Amino acid sequence: xxxxxxxxxxxxxxxxxxxxxxxxxxxxxxLLGFDVLYHYTVGDxxxxxxxxxxxxxxxxxxxxxxxxxxxxxxxxxKETVCKVMGDNLVxxxxxxxxxVEGSKKLGHKLTENNYKQAMMPSKATVFDxxxxxxxxxxxxxxxKIIICMPGPPREMTRMFQRRVxxxxxxxxxxxIYYKTLxxxxxxxxxxxTDLLDLIDAQKDPTIATYAKEGECTVRVASKRDTLxxxxxxxxxxxxxxxxxxxxxxxxxxxxELVQVVxxxxxxxxxxxxCAESCTGGMFAETLxxxxxxxxxxxxxxxxxxxxxxxxxxxVREDTITKHTVYSxxxxxxxxxxxxxxxxxxxxxxxxxxxxxxGEMPGKPVxxxxxxxxxxxxxxxxxxxxxxxxxxxxxxxxxxxxxDMVNKCIDEANxx
Amino acid sequence: xxxxxxxxxxxxxxxxxxxxxxxxxxxxxxLLGFDVLYHYTVGDxxxxxxxxxxxxxxxxxxxxxxxxxxxxxxxxxKETVCKVMGDNLVxxxxxxxxxVEGSKKLGHKLTENNYKQAMMPSKATVFDxxxxxxxxxxxxxxxKIIICMPGPPREMTRMFQRRVxxxxxxxxxxxIYYKTLxxxxxxxxxxxTDLLDLIDAQKDPTIATYAKEGECTVRVASKRDTLxxxxxxxxxxxxxxxxxxxxxxxxxxxxELVQVVxxxxxxxxxxxxCAESCTGGMFAETLxxxxxxxxxxxxxxxxxxxxxxxxxxxVREDTITKHTVYSxxxxxxxxxxxxxxxxxxxxxxxxxxxxxxGEMPGKPVxxxxxxxxxxxxxxxxxxxxxxxxxxxxxxxxxxxxxDMVNKCIDEANxx
Numbered sequence: 001x002x003x004x005x006x007x008x009x010x011x012x013x014x015x016x017x018x019x020x021x022x023x024x025x026x027x028x029x030x031l032l033g034f035d036v037l038y039h040y041t042v043g044d045x046x047x048x049x050x051x052x053x054x055x056x057x058x059x060x061x062x063x064x065x066x067x068x069x070x071x072x073x074x075x076x077x078k079e080t081v082c083k084v085m086g087d088n089l090v091x092x093x094x095x096x097x098x099x100v101e102g103s104k105k106l107g108h109k110l111t112e113n114n115y116k117q118a119m120m121p122s123k124a125t126v127f128d129x130x131x132x133x134x135x136x137x138x139x140x141x142x143x144k145i146i147i148c149m150p151g152p153p154r155e156m157t158r159m160f161q162r163r164v165x166x167x168x169x170x171x172x173x174x175x176i177y178y179k180t181l182x183x184x185x186x187x188x189x190x191x192x193t194d195l196l197d198l199i200d201a202q203k204d205p206t207i208a209t210y211a212k213e214g215e216c217t218v219r220v221a222s223k224r225d226t227l228x229x230x231x232x233x234x235x236x237x238x239x240x241x242x243x244x245x246x247x248x249x250x251x252x253x254x255x256e257l258v259q260v261v262x263x264x265x266x267x268x269x270x271x272x273x274c275a276e277s278c279t280g281g282m283f284a285e286t287l288x289x290x291x292x293x294x295x296x297x298x299x300x301x302x303x304x305x306x307x308x309x310x311x312x313x314x315v316r317e318d319t320i321t322k323h324t325v326y327s328x329x330x331x332x333x334x335x336x337x338x339x340x341x342x343x344x345x346x347x348x349x350x351x352x353x354x355x356x357x358g359e360m361p362g363k364p365v366x367x368x369x370x371x372x373x374x375x376x377x378x379x380x381x382x383x384x385x386x387x388x389x390x391x392x393x394x395x396x397x398x399x400x401x402x403d404m405v406n407k408c409i410d411e412a413n414x415x
Numbered sequence: 416x417x418x419x420x421x422x423x424x425x426x427x428x429x430x431x432x433x434x435x436x437x438x439x440x441x442x443x444x445x446l447l448g449f450d451v452l453y454h455y456t457v458g459d460x461x462x463x464x465x466x467x468x469x470x471x472x473x474x475x476x477x478x479x480x481x482x483x484x485x486x487x488x489x490x491x492x493k494e495t496v497c498k499v500m501g502d503n504l505v506x507x508x509x510x511x512x513x514x515v516e517g518s519k520k521l522g523h524k525l526t527e528n529n530y531k532q533a534m535m536p537s538k539a540t541v542f543d544x545x546x547x548x549x550x551x552x553x554x555x556x557x558x559k560i561i562i563c564m565p566g567p568p569r570e571m572t573r574m575f576q577r578r579v580x581x582x583x584x585x586x587x588x589x590x591i592y593y594k595t596l597x598x599x600x601x602x603x604x605x606x607x608t609d610l611l612d613l614i615d616a617q618k619d620p621t622i623a624t625y626a627k628e629g630e631c632t633v634r635v636a637s638k639r640d641t642l643x644x645x646x647x648x649x650x651x652x653x654x655x656x657x658x659x660x661x662x663x664x665x666x667x668x669x670x671e672l673v674q675v676v677x678x679x680x681x682x683x684x685x686x687x688x689c690a691e692s693c694t695g696g697m698f699a700e701t702l703x704x705x706x707x708x709x710x711x712x713x714x715x716x717x718x719x720x721x722x723x724x725x726x727x728x729x730v731r732e733d734t735i736t737k738h739t740v741y742s743x744x745x746x747x748x749x750x751x752x753x754x755x756x757x758x759x760x761x762x763x764x765x766x767x768x769x770x771x772x773g774e775m776p777g778k779p780v781x782x783x784x785x786x787x788x789x790x791x792x793x794x795x796x797x798x799x800x801x802x803x804x805x806x807x808x809x810x811x812x813x814x815x816x817x818d819m820v821n822k823c824i825d826e827a828n829x830x
Contacts, residue, residue, distance in 0.1 A: 013451040015441030016625070019434060022456075027430030036428040037463065039456035041437075048452065048474075055470065059463070189486050189526050199488070209487065210426055211567070219431075274717075280703025281696030284717040288695025291771055291805060299727065300717030302699040308714035308757075342723075356706055386521055388546050390706060392569065 001034045001171055004056035008068035008077050009151055010043040021066045021156055028160060032168055033176040033223055034062065044074040053084045057144050062171075064164075067151030069134035071113040077148055078137075082121050085141050092120035094128070095135045102133060127163035131155045138167055145171075177230035178205075178221035179238055180254035184403050186245070188216050194245060198237070205237045214396040217254070250406055257402045262290030264409050265297075265346075272405070273344040274300045275313055275334045277325070278354040278368060283398045298344050303334070313337030313349075326352055326363045328371075328380045335371030335378050346408065347373040348401055352383075354393045368397050374408045416449045416586055419471035423482035423492050424566055425458040436481040436571055443575060447583055448591045448638055449477065459489040468499045472559050477586075479579075482566030484549035486528040492563055493552075497536050500556050507535035509543070510550045517548060542578035546570045553582055560586075592645035593620075593636035594653055595669035599818050601660070603631050609660060613652070620652045629811040632669070665821060672817045677705030679824050680712075680761075687820070688759040689715045690728055690749045692740070693769040693783060698813045713759045718749070728752035728764075741767055741778045743786075743795045750786030750793050761823065762788040763816055767798075769808045783812050789823045 005022045012019050022039045029036050037060055042048045049068075056063045068077030082088055096118035103110045117134050120126050124137035132155040138147045147164055149156045183191060188211040192199065195218070199207050205222040218241060222233040238252060250260050265272055274283050284300030287293060301312050306325055309315040314337040315330055323329045334349035352368025359365045366387035372379050383400050385393050420437045427434050437454045444451050452475055457463045464483075471478045483492030497503055511533035518525045532549050535541050539552035547570040553562045562579055564571045598606060603626035607614065610633070614622050620637040633656060637648040653667060665675055680687055689698050699715030702708060716727050721740055724730040729752040730745055738744045749764035767783025774780045781802035787794050798815050800808050 007454075013441055013454065014445055015438045015443075015451075016623075018438050019454070023430045023433050025430070026428055030429050036430075037458070037460075038467075039422075039428065039434070039454070041454035043452070187523070189529055190523075192487050192528070193526050208425065208489075210431075211485075213569075219429075276696075279700070280712075281691075281699030281715050281717065284696030285694070285700045285809075288717070288719065289806060289809075294719055297695075297719050299719055299723035300696050300715075302696065302703070302715030302717070304703065304709055304712050304714055312714065384522065386517075389569070391704060392546075394700075394704075 001062050001173070002060040003029055003034045003036055003062035003064065004038040004040065004060045005029075005036060006052055006056065006063055006065040007039070007041040007151075008044060008049060008065060009041070010074075012041050013043050020153055021151065024153070024157055025064050025066070025160070028165065029064070029168075030176065032165070033172055033174045034168075044068055044076060046076050046080050049077065049080045050084050053081065053146065061144055062168075063144075063146045065146065065148045066156050069117070069136070069148060069150045071111070071117050071133070073113070075116075078119070078121065081139060081146055081148060085121070085139050085146065087121040087123050087139060089119040090122045092118055092124075092126055092135070095120060095126060098128060098135070099133060125167065127159050127167075129155055129159055130162070131158045136163070138164075174223045174225060175227040175230050176221065176223045177227060177234050178219055179234050179252060181218045181220070181238065181241060181249055182251040182254060182257070183216040183218070183245070183248045184214075184250055184257060184399060186216060186248040187211070191216050191218070191245070191248075195241065198240065205233050207237065207241075214392070214399055215257070250403070257399060257406065258286050258290060261402050261406050261409075262287065262293055264406070266290075266292060266295060268409065269296065270346060270409065271296045271298055271344040272346040272348070273298045273338055273342040274401075275309075275338045275347070275349040276300065276302050277304060277309070277334075277351040279350055279394050279397050279401070280304065280354075282394050283348070283350065283401050286398050286402070298342050301338065309334060309351075312341075314340065324360060324363065326360065326367060326369065328369045328382060331369035331371035332378050332380050333371075335373040335380075339373040339378075345374065346405060347371075348405055350397060350401055352397065354390050354397070355387055356390055366393055368400065370397075370401050370404050372404050372408055375412055379404075379408070416477050416588075417475045418444055418449045418451055418477035418479065419453040419455065419475045420444075420451060421467055421471065421478055421480040422454070422456040422566075423459060423464060423480055424456070425489070427456050427482075428458050435568055436566065439568070439572055440479050440481070440575070443580065444477075444479070444583075446591065446593060446636070447580070448587055448589055449583075459483055459491055461491055461495050464492065464495045465499050468496065468561065476559055477583075478559075478561045480561065480563045481571050484532070484551065484563060484565045486526070486532050486548070488528070490531075493534065493536065496554060496561055496563060500536070500554050500561065502536040502538050502554060504534040505537045507533055507539075507541055507550070510535060510541060513543060513550075514548060540582065542574050542582075544570055544574055545577070546573045551578070553579075589638045589640065590642040590645050591636065591638050592642060592649050593634055594649050594667060596633045596635070596653065596656060596664055597666040597669060597672070598631040598633070598660070598663045599629075599665055599672060599814060601631060601663040602626070606631050606633065606660070610656065613655065620648050622652065622656075629807070629814055630672070665818070672814060672821065673701050673705060676817050676821050676824070677702065677708055679821070681705075681707060681710060683824065684711065685761060685824065686711050686713055686759040687761040687763070688713045688753055688757040689762070689816075690724075690753045690764040691715065691717050692719060692724070692749075692766040694765055694809050694812050694816070695719065695769075697809050698763070698765065698816050701813050701817070713757050716753065724749060724766075727756075729755065739775060739778065741775065741782060741784070743784045743797060746784035746786035747793050747795050748786075750788040754788040754793075760789065761820060762786075763820055765812060765816055767812065769805050769812070770802060771805055781808055783815065785812075785816050785819050787819050787823055790827055794819075794823070
């Protein structure tokens with residue numbers, strides 16, 4: 001079913017709240033196998049609202065609205081929908097009873113405008129609201145369906161799960177399945193180039209690439225008669241992509257890199273410590289965002305000054321003088337010194353230039369060195385980052401550290 | 416000017432990403448004094464995109480789009496906009512140079528589809544992108560303006576501030592001025608209650624309160640015939656608010672708390688080090704997001720295990736046994752030990768429970784202790800956080816640390 005998500009609320013147009021309802025409703029509709037063609041947002045304005053409904057029905061069979069079902073004068077979704085669908089509002093007895101009951105419980109006196117919330121289109125299927133006072137409803141006419149839900153996300157999501165989803169399942173024609181593959185170390189253009197034959201030939205499954213904060217994802221989606229068929233189609237295409245580009249893929253289940261690394265460390269009981277310079281604690285902070293990581297994460301040192309590197313990690317002054325602090329040698333000594341000190345299984349270090357200042361001859365902003373002491377060996381990786389901004393650089397540097405740790409763990413497995 | 420915000424991207428319709436661009440653009444347009452009438456989102460689909468542009472122009476004079484300017488085949492915003500506005504794409508030399516220059520720096524080879532990003536409508540005002548590869552542009556025809564920006568929020572917001580805002584300021588009819596006051600340690604409801612008389616009586620300037628990630632802001636905005644009038648109106652209202660609630664205000668210029676603290680440390684040449692437990696490096700990471708901070712930030716220790724606290728900071732085993740690691744005593748010894756070790760002017764420490772697990776009898780999730788050694792004294796602050804989530808707790812804990820450091824610096828000044 002082709003569908004549109006219509007949000008009603010002036011506060012969205014003011015940028016005062018983020019429209020999370022349309023995200024949720026879209027996800028749910030996609031999971032049901034319905035295509036979402038449009039999101040619209042309008043204020044509490046009768047003319048623009050009815051225009052949007054008319055427009056959406058030109059292209060779509062289903063409109064889901066949220067917002068504008070409240071008791072106040074500017075809430076006019078129901079009235080507008082009635083006008084467009086040729087219905088009229090009548091008192092809905094179960095809704096009125098629920099309203100009276102609810103206000104008794106809270107010890108509130110119902111005001112005149114409260115009663116408005118129990119008025120429903122005469123031909124509607126009404127959805128009760130067990131998390132608030134505004135019921136929702138579905139109204140059908142000539143094969144077109146409009147479903148109206150309240151705006152507060154908690155009320156809307158509950159109503160969707162309890163009432164709207166079962167209502168919509170009757171209209172499902174196909175089953176949908178998708179997988180999201182996550183890549184690191186490969187840009188979107190280059191990724192697309194490597195998959196161009198698949199993308200050009202795609203019909204089902206569809207393949208879509210996205211760039212996101214230094215990473216790339218590929219979504220493989222299929223819509224078939226049965227879920228099994230869809231799953232098989234996605235698995236077949238995923239296999240081809242993995243066979244081509246497996247070295248860049250760290251998850252085929254849309255798992256974040258830090259989650260992948262955290263999970264592996266915990267599963268294998270590998271302890272870890274880190275020594276950071278340019279990332280300023282961001283690696284430690286990122287890794288410790290994983291709940292339970294305290295079982296394997298011993299400590300992190302943010303050795304920002306040269307002095308701190310010498311003091312805390314035993315980096316030799318001589319090495320710094322000879323190679324500068326931004327060098328493979330210093331990264332190596334940082335990791336080795338940290339291992340000396342902590343005995344953690346993996347000791348990862350970083351030094352480099354996050355910018356905007358700090359560059360030196362032969363050492364541009366965006367140059368980083370990552371050291372990794374593991375299984376009796378200290379490896380160093382040199383990375384030239386795109387130097388987008390200080391924060392982006394730091395973020396990308398942390399991803400690079402996580403990627404190096406991830407690969408270390410995987411390689412150790414091979415032996 | 417009546418305006419519409421148009422987002423382009425199939426990933427939004429799939430519910431894979433939240434549309435924060437429309438929030439940001441709406442806020443910015445409202446600040447410029449433009450009305451936002453609609454938000455639309457469409458996929459990368461030529462027909463639907465051009466239909467939306469046509470529709471928006473019926474009612475609006477300005478459309479701002481984001482997304483669909485990438486190098487890949489499904490990116491078609493430019494082509495569609497050209498069709499609607501009666502223009503055609505030509506090679507834009509400065510964009511081509513920037514593209515070639517950028518790829519050289521990265522050592523990437525430009526692929527065929529990369530060049531697409533340097534093609535621009537022939538009559539466009541081009542906006543360069545210093546945070547990514549896709550330039551944006553504005554195209555005017557018969558008093559209607561369409562502005563196209565790239566989709567990644569970081570690129571879009573930079574382009575808006577650097578290029579689009581100055582471009583749009585020419586179309587402002589009234590002068591708008593506003594100030595954003597930033598609060599810490601006061602909730603939004605309580606803030607609103609304290610300002611209720613002002614809020615109820617408001618006409619111009621308007622006063623709006625926002626809660627945001629543990630902080631509150633108050634925006635005082637005025638729209639007058641001249642900038643001077645608007646500035647004066649805002650200043651008068653700001654003075655009243657500061658006289659009432661000054662103790663909670665850390666900036667009257669929308670400066671982030673970390674920027675305020677970083678600036679003061681640098682201006683006064685006060686050195687700082689930190690020792691973190693539950694925040695896992697987030698304080699160091701946050702502080703080192705300030706460019707140039709290396710002049711005063713010596714080092715940070717993320718002493719996650721009890722052992723690391725004893726080893727690195729000389730916390731006594733006895734203190735931990737007696738009071739647990741989540742105690743004022745341990746926070747105090749952490750700060751004192753760090754001062755011993757580093758001699759930094761300010762040594763700030765934290766220990767506590769970020770959750771979701773880890774609570775103990777009498778020590779609920781959300782309880783933190785912050786130690787601060789400064790000017791020969793070690794102070795400890797106990798904070799009970801709302802325990803919203805692990806990440807929120809860590810974020811709020813870092814703000815509390817920054818607030819304590821900020822107050823320490825201010826108090827020292829009084830002596």
